[in-house]
Every structure is written in C-alpha cells, then in structure tokens.
Amino acid sequence: MIIDCHGHYTTAPKALQIWRDAQIAALADPAHVATKGIVGISDDEIRESLEHAQLKLQRERGTDVTIFSPRASAMAHHVGDATTSLHWSQHCNDLIHRVCTLYPDNFVGVCQLPQTPGVPPANCIGELERCVNELGFIGCNLNPDPSGGHWTAPPLTDRYWYPLYEKMIGLDVPAMVHVSSSCNPNFHATGAHYINADTTAFMQFLTADLFKDFPSLRFIIPHGGGAVPYHWGRYRGLAQDMKRPPLGDLIRHSVFFDTCVYHLPGIELLLKIVPADNILFGSEMVGAVRGIDPETGHYFDDTKRYVDALKLSDQDRRKIFEGNARKVYPRINKALEARTPAPAATPGPPARQPRWGGAPSRGRA
Numbered sequence: 251m252i253i254d255c256h257g258h259y260t261t262a263p264k265a266l267q268i269w270r271d272a273q274i275a276a277l278a279d280p281a282h283v284a285t286k287g288i289v290g291i292s293d294d295e296i297r298e299s300l301e302h303a304q305l306k307l308q309r310e311r312g313t314d315v316t317i318f319s320p321r322a323s324a325m326a327h328h329v330g331d332a333t334t335s336l337h338w339s340q341h342c343n344d345l346i347h348r349v350c351t352l353y354p355d356n357f358v359g360v361c362q363l364p365q366t367p368g369v370p371p372a373n374c375i376g377e378l379e380r381c382v383n384e385l386g387f388i389g390c391n392l393n394p395d396p397s398g399g400h401w402t403a404p405p406l407t408d409r410y411w412y413p414l415y416e417k418m419i420g421l422d423v424p425a426m427v428h429v430s431s432s433c434n435p436n437f438h439a440t441g442a443h444y445i446n447a448d449t450t451a452f453m454q455f456l457t458a459d460l461f462k463d464f465p466s467l468r469f470i471i472p473h474g475g476g477a478v479p480y481h482w483g484r485y486r487g488l489a490q491d492m493k494r495p496p497l498g499d500l501i502r503h504s505v506f507f508d509t510c511v512y513h514l515p516g517i518e519l520l521l522k523i524v525p526a527d528n529i530l531f532g533s534e535m536v537g538a539v540r541g542i543d544p545e546t547g548h549y550f551d552d553t554k555r556y557v558d559a560l561k562l563s564d565q566d567r568r569k570i571f572e573g574n575a576r577k578v579y580p581r582i583n584k585a586l587e588a589r590t591p592a593p594a595a596t597p598g599p600p601a602r603q604p605r606w607g608g609a610p611s612r613g614r615a
C-alpha cells in the first residue's frame with residue numbers, strides 16, 4: 251500500500267470559497283454578528299471535484315490513500331478573530347469529512363485548526379477533539395505562524411503551545427507543521443513562506459527540550475524539511491556548539507519529513523541525510539506546483555517517480571511508502587482496517603506496533 255501523507259482539498263467546489271468571501275466581507279461591518287451558516291455543496295459536486303483531480307492522479311500514479319486536509323494556503327488564520335477562524339475551520343473540516351465518507355478507500359482526514367494570532371493554541375482543542383473523536387481524523391495541521399508571515403507567535407517550543415500538545419498526545423495524533431498564506435509581501439507563500447517555516451520549525455526544535463517534555467509528541471515537517479537537509483552540516487554544527495543532542499537523537503521519535511521535493515536530486519539528498527525511518531511519502535498534489543517538468547516530461551509533484559528511482563532496500567521503501575505513516579499517524583491503522591481489500595500482492599500492515607507509548611487508537615474514535 252502507498253500512503254500519501256500530504257494532500258489538500260485544493261479543488262473544493264466553488265461554494266466553499268463563496269462562503270468564505272462572504273464571511274470576510276461581513277467583517278467590514280462591526281455590527282455584524284458572526285454565524286456559521288451553511289455551505290451548500292452536494293455529494294455529486296464533491297465527486298466531480300475529485301474524480302478528475304486527486305482520484306485520477308492516485309490511479310495514474312499508483313498511490314492508494316491520501317492523508318487529506320483542507321487547503322493550507324486558504325486557512326489564513328490572520329483573517330478576522332477566533333470566531334472567524336472557528337467557523338471557517340469547521341466548514342473546511344466538515345467538507346474533508348464528507349470526502350472521506352464518500353471515498354473511504356482513498357482519503358483519511360487531517361484537520362485545520364482554528365488558530366488566531368494572539369489567541370492561545372489551547373483554543374483549538376475543542377475542534378481537534380471534534381475532528382478526531384467525531385469525524386475520525388488522524389492528525390492536524392499546525393500553523394507555527396498564524397499571523398501569516400510576521401511571526402508574532404512564540405516559538406513552537408514555548409509553553410504557550412503545551413496545552414495543545416498535551417491534547418495531541420492524549421488523542422495520539424501528530425501535527426504537520428504547515429503555514430498558510432503570506433500577508434507579508436517579502437514572502438511568496440509556497441515558494442518562500444512555506445519553506446522558511448519548515449526550516450524555522452526545525453531550528454526551534456533543535457534549540458529546546460520540547461521532546462524531553464513530550465517524548466511521544468510527533469511533528470511532520472513538510473516539503474522535505476525546507477532547507478534542513480541541504481544545510482544538515484550547519485545544523486549539526488550549531489547543535490554541537492550549543493551543547494544540544496546530535497540531530498539523529500533529536501528527530502528519531504519526534505520529527506519526520508515528507509517527500510514533497512519536486513526533483514530527483516532533492517529526494518536523493520533527503521534520503522542520504524535523513525534516516526528512512528523518518529521519511530514519509532508525500533506529494534502535496536494537487537498543490538503548490540502543478541505543471542510538467544520539461545526536463546522529464548512528468549509532473550513536478552509526481553514524487554512517487556523519484557522515490558521509485560532511488561536505490562532502496564525493500565524494507566526502507568515500505569517504510570517510506572506505508573510503514574512510517576502508520577507509525578506516525580497510528581489512527582490510520584483503524585481507518586484502513588475498513589478499507590476494501592486491495593488485490594493480492596499488496597503488502598499487509600507491518601507487524602510492529604507504534605512505539606510511542608500511546609495505546610492503539612481502537613475505541614477512542
């Protein structure tokens with residue numbers, strides 16, 4: 251089985267954006283009382299939005315299941331207040347739940363958190379619980395910079411974030427560190443802000459004892475870890491100078507990278523630097539880069555081709571394609587039990603249980 255750990259509903263029916271535009275427009279009227287309202291989208295519209303996009307690409311590329319979350323660039327936590335963010339997040343998460351219900355063999359949900367600049371992350375706990383316990387989601391996307399490019403929140407290692415981490419551990423769910431759109435014109439959203447945030451999160455983790463406080467807390471740093479693999483020597487040296495643990499010890503049970511790097515040399519480097527145990531297959535399709543690479547004739551975001559091209563042991567390949575996703579997102583195991591059996595030849599789940607100390611998720615959903 252091939253699990254793509256990084257997909258967003260970038261093709262959601264137009265009614266979602268129409269609702270969002272109206273919500274933002276209403277913010278201009280101080281007398282307006284915010285209500286959640288309704289987003290009118292039919293099941294057929296959802297099917298239509300996926301059949302010629304994510305589902306078609308899954309089939310063509312030979313992947314099986316996508317860990318699916320709302321469009322990251324649209325989270326825009328800097329817009330409005332905590333109620334704005336909550337209503338928007340709930341609609342986006344409800345829609346992901348409908349996708350996963352319509353296509354339980356193809357998608358498993360991860361939620362958008364209703365973050366807001368200046369509002370403690372503990373405020374997101376209710377929506378995280380709703381998504382995991384009621385909607386069957388298996389993780390969340392955590393924005394380290396809800397201000398959208400101005401970095402006004404404390405570092406991810408600050409106790410400011412701890413109540414949310416405690417809830418994540420209680421639910422046995424990880425977070426993908428994922429910023430949203432940039433309202434700072436210095437930072438192009440997907441070309442700079444995303445990659446900056448990936449790199450920044452890693453450096454924050456390096457400098458503090460977050461994983462001593464929370465040994466079972468797990469983060470996925472997407473987009474191949476930003477600049478981290480390329481500058482691994484710099485980070486190793488900084489860790490040494492700062493009397494911090496070796497990077498291998500830092501990341502072993504806590505920090506994981508996806509394969510959303512859109513060329514083979516980048517993936518080769520990632521695999522050379524980061525242990526296979528800490529890499530999850532991901533494509534972020536349909537996402538940031540949608541074109542065809544004229545040098546190869548294939549889509550830039552067809553990341554499976556790059557992993558296929560690597561010289562890997564069968565064991566490592568299975569870890570990257572399947573085993574690590576099951577380990578980092580343990581609740582996916584229950585979700586996949588209900589999956590329609592795949593044809594023979596598809597490997598079964600690994601015998602090993604999650605190492606994280608959290609009990610299997612059975613019964614918690």
Ligand SMILES: [Zn+2]
Pocket residue numbers: 256258322428472534537
């Ligand atoms: Zn993404």
